[in-house]
Amino acid sequence: MTNAEKYTNAFTETFEISPEQTEGLVYTGIPAWDSIGHMRLIAAIEDAFDIMMDTDDIIDFSSFEKGKEILANNYDLEF
Numbered sequence: 001m002t003n004a005e006k007y008t009n010a011f012t013e014t015f016e017i018s019p020e021q022t023e024g025l026v027y028t029g030i031p032a033w034d035s036i037g038h039m040r041l042i043a044a045i046e047d048a049f050d051i052m053m054d055t056d057d058i059i060d061f062s063s064f065e066k067g068k069e070i071l072a073n074n075y076d077l078e079f
Helices: 004-013 037-051 057-058 064-077
Strands: none
Touching: 004 037, 004 064, 037 064, 057 064
């Protein structure tokens, strides 16, 4: 499984959405992505990539695209 697939799976499994719904998705853009959903998503991403995200990165993680940027820049993941 590629990093892009792992990343998308974290969203689709956490929020029970289709892969097509992830593009352009923003925090609170769907009811499931509230504060609790956000922490569930972060946990899924940390598990998928075997990382521990910094608090500032968790706070800045505001969209599907921003998350990829954070993971690429701060955790050396390629998408």
